[in-house]
Amino acid sequence: MAAQAREELEDVEIYLFGSYARGDWLLDSDVDLVVVSPKFEGLSIGERYALVRRMLPGRISVEVLAYTPEEFEQAKRRSVILKDASKYWVRIA
Numbered sequence: 001m002a003a004q005a006r007e008e009l010e011d012v013e014i015y016l017f018g019s020y021a022r023g024d025w026l027l028d029s030d031v032d033l034v035v036v037s038p039k040f041e042g043l044s045i046g047e048r049y050a051l052v053r054r055m056l057p058g059r060i061s062v063e064v065l066a067y068t069p070e071e072f073e074q075a076k077r078r079s080v081i082l083k084d085a086s087k088y089w090v091r092i093a
Contacts, residue, residue: 002093004055009037011069014093017085018063030061034082034089036072 005012018032019025033052040048048066056062065082067075076082 001055005035005037005052005093008051008055009035009039012037012039012093013072013091015085015089015091017089021085021088021090028061030063032063032065032085034065034067034072034085036067036069038068040066040068040071 002014005014013034013036015034015036016032017034019029020031035048035052039051043051045066049064052064052066053062065075076086
């Protein structure tokens with residue numbers, strides 16, 4: 001996914017967070033990702049999700065938080081989820 005994202009999304013940053021990043025995942029756990037790219041500018045949340053989802057294997061259950069770089073900077077300050085996730089997330093791209 002990271003290689004394809006680098007090809008399709010310019011200046012992309014991808015962070016794995018949640019149970020997979022912490023190492024306490026279960027068989028039914030989903031994969032939590034933060035994806036940051038200027039290519040998301042002007043796209044709806046659904047369009048952003050569809051763009052990222054296309055890069056992932058079909059059977060993976062995934063939650064995606066997709067931001068432009070500017071939105072990501074704001075969200076890191078305001079979002080309780082991102083404040084917590086930033087303590088342990090793993091950058092994969």
